[in-house]
Amino acid sequence: MEEKRGQWGSTFGFLMAAIGSAVGLGNIWGFPYKMGKCGGGAFLLVYLLLVIFVGFAVMLGELALGRKYGRGAVGTYAAIAKKWTWVGYMGVASGFFILAFYSVLGGMVLRYMVGFLMQMFGAAGFNNMGGGEFFGHFTTNAGGMLLFYAIFMVLNIIIVAGGIEGGIEKFTKVAMPSLAAILLIVIIYVACQPGAGEGYRYTFVPNFDVLATDFFTVLKTAAGQMFFSLSLGMGCMITYGSYLGKEQNLESNMMIIPIADTCFAIMAAMAVMPACAAFGMDYGAGPGLLFVTLHEVFNVGMGGFIGNLMGFLFYFLVFLAAITSSISLLEVCTAYLIDKQIEKGKDPNRKKLTIMIASIIFVVGIPVALDGIGAGRAGGAAIDIPATLLGITENIPVAVDCWLDFYDCISEGIMMPLGAMIMSIIIGWVLGTKVVADEVAKTPGVVLRAEKVLDICFKFIVPAIMVVVLVAQLQDFF
Numbered sequence: 001m002e003e004k005r006g007q008w009g010s011t012f013g014f015l016m017a018a019i020g021s022a023v024g025l026g027n028i029w030g031f032p033y034k035m036g037k038c039g040g041g042a043f044l045l046v047y048l049l050l051v052i053f054v055g056f057a058v059m060l061g062e063l064a065l066g067r068k069y070g071r072g073a074v075g076t077y078a079a080i081a082k083k084w085t086w087v088g089y090m091g092v093a094s095g096f097f098i099l100a101f102y103s104v105l106g107g108m109v110l111r112y113m114v115g116f117l118m119q120m121f122g123a124a125g126f127n128n129m130g131g132g133e134f135f136g137h138f139t140t141n142a143g144g145m146l147l148f149y150a151i152f153m154v155l156n157i158i159i160v161a162g163g164i165e166g167g168i169e170k171f172t173k174v175a176m177p178s179l180a181a182i183l184l185i186v187i188i189y190v191a192c193q194p195g196a197g198e199g200y201r202y203t204f205v206p207n208f209d210v211l212a213t214d215f216f217t218v219l220k221t222a223a224g225q226m227f228f229s230l231s232l233g234m235g236c237m238i239t240y241g242s243y244l245g246k247e248q249n250l251e252s253n254m255m256i257i258p259i260a261d262t263c264f265a266i267m268a269a270m271a272v273m274p275a276c277a278a279f280g281m282d283y284g285a286g287p288g289l290l291f292v293t294l295h296e297v298f299n300v301g302m303g304g305f306i307g308n309l310m311g312f313l314f315y316f317l318v319f320l321a322a323i324t325s326s327i328s329l330l331e332v333c334t335a336y337l338i339d340k341q342i343e344k345g346k347d348p349n350r351k352k353l354t355i356m357i358a359s360i361i362f363v364v365g366i367p368v369a370l371d372g373i374g375a376g377r378a379g380g381a382a383i384d385i386p387a388t389l390l391g392i393t394e395n396i397p398v399a400v401d402c403w404l405d406f407y408d409c410i411s412e413g414i415m416m417p418l419g420a421m422i423m424s425i426i427i428g429w430v431l432g433t434k435v436v437a438d439e440v441a442k443t444p445g446v447v448l449r450a451e452k453v454l455d456i457c458f459k460f461i462v463p464a465i466m467v468v469v470l471v472a473q474l475q476d477f478f
């Protein structure tokens with residue numbers, strides 16, 4: 001079975017793949033602006049506590065279950081007990097929806113990267129438009145959005161079809177160190193710009209008033225961010241864990257991955273926010289940060305050759321972060337199909353299965369690419385194009401006015417916290433934390449030292465925090 005499924009070639013390779021999955025748009029885009037908005041250093045403190053008491057436990061739980069049962073999300077839950085299989089399916093479904101919108105965003109990052117590259121060679125990479133104008137122009141251009149979305153998806157297919165060691169590990173082993181190096185260059189360049197200081201202050205100086213007045217909002221923002229950023233709650237780390245050999249130390253991996261992810265998030269904030277401050281851009285711009293504000297920073301603020309070079313480097317690093325994450329989402333779906341083939345006694349054809357599932361996901365993501373990222377019209381081009389073809393000219397009312405938010409809400413907002421909650425209840429109350437400790441101890445010379453603390457995490461802390469997140473999501477929803 002192992003031979004057919006594949007395995008990581010080395011500890012370093014596994015860590016690059018797992019950290020690559022964790023470090024993504026969530027770190028570079030979400031973390032900086034959420035931190036600034038939610039009390040800076042105070043938010044960081046809450047975030048760190050959550051990583052230690054929730055992130056470590058769930059990370060270990062997923063890796064250990066994956067290695068123990070040697071299967072993907074669905075296979076693992078089915079092996080625990082038939083009645084839990086649906087939790088695995090919920091994970092695959094989350095991967096499906098997240099990958100759909102994540103790849104649309106990945107395609108947009110590619111477009112921005114190409115734009116700066118073109119400008120380096122004197123071409124009009126952004127049609128001579130400003131940040132906001134170009135964003136509106138590009139996101140409502142159906143052909144362009146689909147093209148870059150498709151390119152991003154094809155790159156995912158190429159890597160995942162290459163297998164665990166020969167595809168994912170091989171790629172992330174080069175991509176992650178490159179990402180770190182480029183990020184350092186950007187951080188240092190930005191630090192040398194006059195006016196950068198205000199950005200650090202806005203992002204990092206603790207504002208404990210926010211904690212006192214709006215603790216609930218800070219908690220749910222930090223918890224949601226942490227789950228998404230650590231790729232937890234949908235079986236991603238179960239799947240990656242299933243390719244781990246018994247010689248791999250789970251106790252240290254459960255800490256290395258979250259710590260590295262948090263370092264990358266802080267480093268991203270040290271690059272992004274001071275850059276906005278130094279060039280007089282509004283760093284409180286929220287979700288517009290990545291595509292509107294930062295585009296202006298490089299294109300107008302820095303400007304000239306250095307602006308184009310830095311812009312290219314920056315979007316290239318965002319692209320690396322995004323694709324090392326998206327391949328882990330695709331792997332969750334592919335692993336499900338591979339496990340099913342093996343169960344049936346067939347020889348799985350990874351290439352064929354990857355192409356098949358990625359094509360279906362591509363179709364699911366088309367509405368996201370066509371609605372102008374929720375710009376104005378309900379349903380956007382996803383509705384308009386077929387409607388026009390059918391000769392319907394009036395605006396058709398639809399329930400979904402931003403497909404990205406919709407997919408995000410059902411996956412990240414509901415299915416993932418629910419998945420994490422159920423997994424931790426299964427470990428804490430049904431199987432017992434000992435199952436995890438036993439799995440850790442299969443590596444010669446390793447024992448799980450924090451078993452008692454983790455037991456409390458699985459039994460009480462994780463489920464309680466997940467209830468907070470779920471309640472907050474449902475409140476937002478209605």
Ligand code: TRP
Nearest residue numbers: 022024025026228229231236325
């Ligand atoms: N962690 C990635 C980010 O921060 C996104 C991601 C990859 C993810 N795999 C995941 C999120 C699995 C949830 C579950 O951008």
